[in-house]
Amino acid sequence: MAVDYAVIVVYLAGMLAMGWWGMRRAKSKSEFLVAGRRLGPGMYSGTMAAIVLGGASTIGGVGLGYQYGLSGAWMVFTIGLGLLALSVFFSARIARLKVYTVSEMLDLRYGGRAGIISGVVMWAYTLMLAVTSTIAYATIFDVLFDVNRTVAIVLGGAIVVAYSTLGGMWSITLTDMVQFVVKTIGVLLLLLLLPIAVVKAGGFSEMKAQLPTEYFDPLGIGGETIFTYVLIYTFGMLIGQDIWQRVFTARSDRTARWGGTVAGTYCLVYAIAGAVIGTAAKVMYPNLPSADAAFATIVKDELPVGVRGLVLAAALAAVMSTSSGALIACATVANNDIWSRIRGAVGRGVGGDEPHDEVKGNRIFILIMGVGVILIAIALNDVVEALTVAYNLLVGGLLVPIIGGLLWRRGTAAGALAAVCVGGVAVIGLMAHYGILANQPIYYGLLASLAVYVVVSLATPPTDAVVLAAWRERLAGRGAPDADASAEAPDAATPSPSGV
Numbered sequence: 001m002a003v004d005y006a007v008i009v010v011y012l013a014g015m016l017a018m019g020w021w022g023m024r025r026a027k028s029k030s031e032f033l034v035a036g037r038r039l040g041p042g043m044y045s046g047t048m049a050a051i052v053l054g055g056a057s058t059i060g061g062v063g064l065g066y067q068y069g070l071s072g073a074w075m076v077f078t079i080g081l082g083l084l085a086l087s088v089f090f091s092a093r094i095a096r097l098k099v100y101t102v103s104e105m106l107d108l109r110y111g112g113r114a115g116i117i118s119g120v121v122m123w124a125y126t127l128m129l130a131v132t133s134t135i136a137y138a139t140i141f142d143v144l145f146d147v148n149r150t151v152a153i154v155l156g157g158a159i160v161v162a163y164s165t166l167g168g169m170w171s172i173t174l175t176d177m178v179q180f181v182v183k184t185i186g187v188l189l190l191l192l193l194l195p196i197a198v199v200k201a202g203g204f205s206e207m208k209a210q211l212p213t214e215y216f217d218p219l220g221i222g223g224e225t226i227f228t229y230v231l232i233y234t235f236g237m238l239i240g241q242d243i244w245q246r247v248f249t250a251r252s253d254r255t256a257r258w259g260g261t262v263a264g265t266y267c268l269v270y271a272i273a274g275a276v277i278g279t280a281a282k283v284m285y286p287n288l289p290s291a292d293a294a295f296a297t298i299v300k301d302e303l304p305v306g307v308r309g310l311v312l313a314a315a316l317a318a319v320m321s322t323s324s325g326a327l328i329a330c331a332t333v334a335n336n337d338i339w340s341r342i343r344g345a346v347g348r349g350v351g352g353d354e355p356h357d358e359v360k361g362n363r364i365f366i367l368i369m370g371v372g373v374i375l376i377a378i379a380l381n382d383v384v385e386a387l388t389v390a391y392n393l394l395v396g397g398l399l400v401p402i403i404g405g406l407l408w409r410r411g412t413a414a415g416a417l418a419a420v421c422v423g424g425v426a427v428i429g430l431m432a433h434y435g436i437l438a439n440q441p442i443y444y445g446l447l448a449s450l451a452v453y454v455v456v457s458l459a460t461p462p463t464d465a466v467v468l469a470a471w472r473e474r475l476a477g478r479g480a481p482d483a484d485a486s487a488e489a490p491d492a493a494t495p496s497p498s499g500v
Contacts, residue, residue: 005145007309011182011316015163018174029358032168033100033332034248039173044259046180047173047321048246049266052079052237054133054322056387058315059140061271062298063291065278069215071226073275078229080267082237087260090406092253094244096477102241102402103337108474109405110413111467117417119337121397121424122241126330127373128390129242133323134160134377135386140296140315153377156319161370164324165363169249172324182317184266185310193303193311194273200302201280210283228439231446232391239402240394242322242329253477327373331365339365385436396427396445400453408457409468415457423449 030036039047057076064072099105103119137156138149147155163171201207207215214220237243250256281294284302288294299311380386400423401416427445434440 003305008313011313012159015159015175018171020166032359032362035169035173037249038251039249040251041255041259043177044250044255045262047176048260048263050176050180050321051242051246051325052083053270054318056132058318059136059292059295061274062278062295065275066282066294067291068221069279070275071218071221072278073271074221074226075229076271076274077268078233080264080271082234083260083267084264086238087257087264091247091256091260093475094247095250095253095256097474101333101337102244109471110416111464116338116341117420119333121393121420123333125390125394126241126326126333128386130323130326130330130373131376132387133319134373136319140312150378154374157374160320160323164327165366172328176321182314194277197277197280197298201283207283215279231442232395235395235399236391239398241333242325245329327370331369334369335362335365388436392427392442396442397424400449404453410457412457412460412463414460415453418456419449419453422452
């Protein structure tokens with residue numbers, strides 16, 4: 001294992017070095033949170049693919065292949081579909097808004113009254129997303145160093161918190177590019193894990209002979225499950241702060257649209273690769289105690305020295321890219337959408353912060369959120385349950401007011417707030433009643449949110465014409481203040497007096 005250890009140590013040291021380099025570039029809020037909105041197509045595509053393909057997509061995707069066969073690709077496949085839909089239909093408009101958070105977009109659309117409530121829902125989603133990725137370190141580091149779960153989570157989490165705190169989005173962008181390359185080599189290229197797994201299983205003919213026919217049925221996982229994946233993951237890609245914050249880094253509409261399309265297509269291929277590897281693992285190891293152990297087991301037992309380290313580095317890359325993206329999104333929402341509003345409401349912190357102070361404040365929030373994520377990850381065990389909670393809250397509470405605001409002019413602030421509250425509470429209550437992994441919470445929660453949004457919007461006065469005019473100007477790329485200047489304005493994230 002010495003060679004494998006060397007590969008991993010060099011990789012982790014490189015991540016920290018890039019964090020240090022990114023610190024030298026992140027001199028303003030715009031540079032720290034959205035990489036100065038300057039990413040070109042190459043870096044944008046790589047970092048977008050890296051953020052959406054994390055531990056759940058890699059370890060969980062292989063696990064679903066182990067459990068259901070080729071149809072286990074559907075979870076990651078719906079993530080790719082969501083990224084494609086976001087890139088083709090919405091990314092250009094989102095990028096032109098020149099904001100930092102989803103709640104700022106809601107404030108612009110509804111007149112400064114989305115407020116803390118939407119921020120809290122988005123914060124809960126990004127927090128749980130970061131937790132799920134951090135939990136996944138336990139599986140990988142257990143294979144690497146045979147350490148216990150808590151030490152593995154602290155080790156992996158500390159590295160991500162360190163480079164994210166140092167350089168913000170610049171550090172995360174640079175590390176994501178490396179992670180994207182390592183991930184691609186380790187999982188998809190024809191020389192490594194995918195063909196090795198198939199060959200070790202005896203080829204596709206032997207796999208078909210050894211496994212039930214439903215393992216090769218594209219719909220074997222079940223139509224209802226696929227529909228639920230579409231609701232949770234495809235729609236979740238449209239509205240998540242972690243995804244939008246990457247869209248904000250694009251230097252142009254074209255970059256956001258075409259770069260995201262490339263990343264979405266990459267996700268579709270990644271989904272199929274993970275399912276095939278999991279199916280092969282089922283032939284080789286039919287009695288594993290957990291489907292999620294399939295990835296680590298096949299890597300540990302079947303790959304040669306050196307290659308094993310590279311593939312494990314690929315798994316680390318997948319986990320770290322999502323973890324760091326979710327962490328900075330969580331900290332951005334906590335600082336800009338929650339804390340700054342509370343501080344403004346009590347009349348403090350209203351005067352002329354320097355750009356350096358903004359960067360320092362965001363660094364502090366990343367550090368605080370990072371420590372919180374590590375502690376929660378140690379306390380929780382089930383990655384799928386944590387991820388389901390995150391996406392149920394996001395889609396149930398925020399999908400309707402966000403998409404409604406983009407597509408329906410008649411939607412109002414009262415309707416949006418009602419949809420956030422009713423959808424979020426309904427999802428939480430239904431998860432408590434039916435169980436976290438049940439399909440009913442997202443079905444009924446989303447329907448309740450939609451019904452309340454439409455009814456309350458139609459029952460309340462339309463959004464002020466001045467607000468809508470300003471909104472249309474921003475969507476068209478006009479009327480947006482300079483990114484850095486607007487970011488440092490003392491009232492940039494403070495709602496109007498009539499806000500929540």
